[in-house]
Amino acid sequence: MxxxxxxxxxxxxxxxxxxxxVRRFTRLSTLNFSVDANFYPLGSCTMKYNPKICDFISTLxxxxxxxxxxxxxxxxxARTLRxxxxxxxxxxxxxxxxxxFSLSPAAGAHGELSGCLIIRKYHADRNDSxxxxxxxxxxxxxxxxASAAIAGFKVVTIKxxxxxxxxxxxxxxxxxxxxxxxxxxxxxxxxxxxERVLEICELVHSAGGLxxxxxxxxxxIVGVSSPGAMGFDVGHxxxxxxxxxxxxxxxxxxxxIGVRKGLEDxxxxxxxxxxxxxxxxxxxxxxxGFNGNVGALxxxxxxxKTLGSEGVERASRDAVIAANYVRVSLKDIYPSFVSERFxxxxxxxxxxxxxxxxGINALMVAKALIQMGFHPPTIYFPMLVHEALLIEPTExxxxxxxxxxxxxxxxxxxxxxxxxxxxxxNTIIRHPDEARAARNPVLKG
Amino acid sequence: xKYLPHDDFARRKMLSxxxxxxxxxxSNLKKSPVKLFPALSESETIDLISDLQxxxxxxxxxxxxxxxxxxxxxxxxxxxxxxxxxxxxxxxECSQGTLAAIYEFQTRICELTGLxxxxxxxxxxxxxxxxxxxxxxAETNRKEILVARTVAPHIRRTIMTYAEPIGxxxxxxxxxxxxxxxxxxxxxxxxxxxxxxxxxxxxxxVIEEGIKDIFCAAQKNNSVAVQIFNPLAVSIFPTPxxxxxxxxxxxxxxxxxxxxxxxxxxxxxxxxNKFLRRMPGRIVGKTVDxxxxxxxxxxxxxxxxxxxxxxxxxNICSNQSLMALRAVLFLGIMGKTGLxxxxxxxxxxxxxxxxGKRIFSGEIFNEYVVRGKDGFILDYPEFGEISLKGVTR
Numbered sequence: 001m002x003x004x005x006x007x008x009x010x011x012x013x014x015x016x017x018x019x020x021x022v023r024r025f026t027r028l029s030t031l032n033f034s035v036d037a038n039f040y041p042l043g044s045c046t047m048k049y050n051p052k053i054c055d056f057i058s059t060l061x062x063x064x065x066x067x068x069x070x071x072x073x074x075x076x077x078a079r080t081l082r083x084x085x086x087x088x089x090x091x092x093x094x095x096x097x098x099x100x101f102s103l104s105p106a107a108g109a110h111g112e113l114s115g116c117l118i119i120r121k122y123h124a125d126r127n128d129s130x131x132x133x134x135x136x137x138x139x140x141x142x143x144x145x146a147s148a149a150i151a152g153f154k155v156v157t158i159k160x161x162x163x164x165x166x167x168x169x170x171x172x173x174x175x176x177x178x179x180x181x182x183x184x185x186x187x188x189x190x191x192x193x194x195e196r197v198l199e200i201c202e203l204v205h206s207a208g209g210l211x212x213x214x215x216x217x218x219x220x221i222v223g224v225s226s227p228g229a230m231g232f233d234v235g236h237x238x239x240x241x242x243x244x245x246x247x248x249x250x251x252x253x254x255x256x257i258g259v260r261k262g263l264e265d266x267x268x269x270x271x272x273x274x275x276x277x278x279x280x281x282x283x284x285x286x287x288x289g290f291n292g293n294v295g296a297l298x299x300x301x302x303x304x305k306t307l308g309s310e311g312v313e314r315a316s317r318d319a320v321i322a323a324n325y326v327r328v329s330l331k332d333i334y335p336s337f338v339s340e341r342f343x344x345x346x347x348x349x350x351x352x353x354x355x356x357x358x359g360i361n362a363l364m365v366a367k368a369l370i371q372m373g374f375h376p377p378t379i380y381f382p383m384l385v386h387e388a389l390l391i392e393p394t395e396x397x398x399x400x401x402x403x404x405x406x407x408x409x410x411x412x413x414x415x416x417x418x419x420x421x422x423x424x425x426n427t428i429i430r431h432p433d434e435a436r437a438a439r440n441p442v443l444k445g
Numbered sequence: 446x447k448y449l450p451h452d453d454f455a456r457r458k459m460l461s462x463x464x465x466x467x468x469x470x471x472s473n474l475k476k477s478p479v480k481l482f483p484a485l486s487e488s489e490t491i492d493l494i495s496d497l498q499x500x501x502x503x504x505x506x507x508x509x510x511x512x513x514x515x516x517x518x519x520x521x522x523x524x525x526x527x528x529x530x531x532x533x534x535x536x537x538e539c540s541q542g543t544l545a546a547i548y549e550f551q552t553r554i555c556e557l558t559g560l561x562x563x564x565x566x567x568x569x570x571x572x573x574x575x576x577x578x579x580x581x582x583a584e585t586n587r588k589e590i591l592v593a594r595t596v597a598p599h600i601r602r603t604i605m606t607y608a609e610p611i612g613x614x615x616x617x618x619x620x621x622x623x624x625x626x627x628x629x630x631x632x633x634x635x636x637x638x639x640x641x642x643x644x645x646x647x648x649x650x651v652i653e654e655g656i657k658d659i660f661c662a663a664q665k666n667n668s669v670a671v672q673i674f675n676p677l678a679v680s681i682f683p684t685p686x687x688x689x690x691x692x693x694x695x696x697x698x699x700x701x702x703x704x705x706x707x708x709x710x711x712x713x714x715x716x717x718n719k720f721l722r723r724m725p726g727r728i729v730g731k732t733v734d735x736x737x738x739x740x741x742x743x744x745x746x747x748x749x750x751x752x753x754x755x756x757x758x759x760n761i762c763s764n765q766s767l768m769a770l771r772a773v774l775f776l777g778i779m780g781k782t783g784l785x786x787x788x789x790x791x792x793x794x795x796x797x798x799x800x801g802k803r804i805f806s807g808e809i810f811n812e813y814v815v816r817g818k819d820g821f822i823l824d825y826p827e828f829g830e831i832s833l834k835g836v837t838r
Binding site for chain 2: 009010011014015018021022025026028029030031032033034035036037038040042045047048049050051053055056057058059060061062063064065066067068069070071075076077078079080081084091094095097106107108109110112113117120141142143145146147148149150151152155193194195197198221223224225226228229230244246247248249250251252253268284285286287288289290291292293294295296298302305306307308309310311312313314315317318320321322324325327328329342366367370375376378381395396397398399424427428429430431432433434436437438441442443444445
């Protein structure tokens with residue numbers, strides 16, 4: 001197919017026919033890398049295979065045509081949907097060691113915000129409103145502090161220790177009667193299991209705070225351990241990560257929020273349970289206009305049903321094995337301060353050594369991978385590591401693909417600076433001027 | 446298990462390279478047994494939900510969402526794996542498809558509203574209103590907002606959830622019980638008012654004829670004028686720009702998005718240029734590449750949470766790309782003429798259908814209020830039992 005010229009990338013003023021629309025967007029689609037077509041080891045994002053039965057269920061007419069205000073009615077379709085959503089609530093609760101979930105939040109960050117509001121209301125209801133500080137490790141995703149701030153909390157940053165895990169002494173220094181809670185990701189954003197999570201939960205609890213579980217990395221542990229077992233009180237799940245809802249170019253996803261026993265009444269409604277819709281009595285209120293991203297929720301339901309409990313556990317274990325396999329295969333060339341230790345579902349490597357020796361940095365590695373047909377890993381995050389390369393192979397890539405990726409990463413290190421600087425040269429565009437885009441914003445045609 | 450490629454041989458090979466047992470990899474983890482449940486086959490799974498195969502074919506509209514016609518080409522393109530299974534377009538070289546689609550979405554939304562800027566989409570209409578309120582409070586440094594009582598109850602309830610924790614007070618603006626329109630003269634405006642939120646058409650389906658005067662008074666008071674608009678109605682009624690809005694938000698569901706029992710939907714937001722640095726979510730900008738070719742990138746990311754953390758304009762780090770794509774396809778296929786034809790037809794049908802039954806005298810778009818429980822129950826105790834009806838085809 002002929003490559004696009006620049007005129008074709010620009011949107012036309014209007015279309016004369018449906019055919020013109022279909023032609024343009026079919027061609028545009030071929031400019032994307034995707035899980036369907038490429039290995040996509042984007043760390044922290046969990047780009048696993050998205051089973052097509054899940055998409056199929058989301059397109060059934062009895063779901064597609066159901067008005068949100070009719071979900072509580074007595075039609076066969078509404079009853080079936082309530083039954084599925086209740087079952088999803090049960091399965092998620094069991095897998096997470098929680099008591100109940102609200103399926104309302106539309107995304108992970110939306111789940112975080114809902115969870116922060118739950119923690120806030122928990123203290124307010126106990127007349128303990130002095131607790132206005134949310135403790136957040138410096139390795140946390142940026143959404144954590146942003147969500148806490150929007151829920152009205154003051155954010156207190158907790159340092160990571162030399163192992164990449166939470167520095168317990170720094171945590172102890174910041175605990176007080178103003179501590180509302182602590183938000184934690186486990187495994188953390190460095191791809192490490194937090195070694196002392198039980199102790200951390202105990203410390204925060206004895207200071208009177210609640211523990212929030214950021215479920216961004218639940219896919220490393222689900223079926224093996226659970227946030228409830230670790231001692232967390234509140235937490236969200238990114239269904240678009242752990243439970244294979246497709247990412248859709250950035251959304252929609254779903255970020256159900258769950259709680260341990262005793263906090264169910266604070267959840268945002270509606271709650272689907274036993275085939276019914278329930279409004280929690282002391283709820284933080286509605287967090288979205290209607291019932292949440294039901295189209296994503298039914299996909300997660302189908303994924304869990306077809307995987308079974310053993311499959312859920314196997315998926316977590318295989319994700320961790322694959323990440324460690326990539327780790328041992330690349331840590332000589334791309335070492336980081338955590339690469340000698342076992343990782344969880346993703347491995348944090350670094351291009352620092354390569355940069356020092358040859359001037360090749362993480363961005364150049366990423367662009368060379370694009371040249372070779374791989375989506376790059378997450379780069380420059382987490383910020384605790386210079387030239388970070390956060391690689392998440394997931395459990396759905398076969399050994400041949402992993403080996404091809406490893407071999408590509410090793411070949412990249414052999415490239416000359418001059419050669420790698422020209423990559424990619426087989427894509428529609430190369431090295432767009434991002435500074436210019438921000439300096440002189442052109443946001444519409 | 447058919448999603449997992451590894452057999453025991455492959456696992457052993459990897460573990461031997463790692464030099465550890467499988468259990469050693471999880472030694473830092475407290476184990477937690479789960480309830481066992483079997484893996485179902487695909488056909489068993491589909492059998493469990495066979496009722497969802499039966500169409501509902503209810504063609505009503507209420508609260509601005511309904512079974513509007515979706516051209517089959519929308520589903521056809523929006524189910525392409527290249528769009529469905531890609532992520533946020535961080536790497537522009539391998540994401541121009543999604544980036545170009547979002548840029549086109551921003552373009553079309555600005556055409557609908559007449560305003561300067563838009564973004565890659567928000568969760569839904571109700572949360573888009575909340576984002577507009579947050580922008581207004583930040584812009585004015587004020588903590589009180591006025592929301593018309595004719596704004597849909599589910600949106601007002603969503604506003605309440607987010608307002609109180611950040612110390613924002615919400616006051617309601619009354620409406621004329623005969624016309625169903627918000628009162629033109631707003632007594633509550635003060636030097637504390639961050640914004641005035643008006644929905645037109647409002648929850649009664651009524652066009653707010655006084656919106657321009659209300660917004661004018663708000664702006665004289667240095668408050669932000671926020672309009673909740675209907676993306677189908679703007680082709681035959683004044684645009685938010687013509688109404689004098691500073692920020693316009695909408696539920697994008699009517700633009701080619703299925704109802705799906707509540708979502709995913711699409712939050713639309715559009716604003717005047719001066720709000721650019723306060724916009725939440727992703728924004729795509731045009732630039733040139735190393736060869737001078739037109740390219741698209743995510744831009745103005747210094748607003749966002751991954752850089753600004755607790756000082757970010759919003760905590761949103763996703764965008765409803767796939768829904769924005771559906772909207773772009775819908776708008777492209779319909780064209781300007783198709784859109785205004787659709788809007789005129791809906792309006793005409795609703796007028797005929799509601800003739801003699803409507804309880805508010807104001808001009809309507811495609812939804813209207815009747816006595817009784819014949820439609821979707823509306824929670825306005827001052828009128829007793831009333832309900833909302835509307836047409837989608």
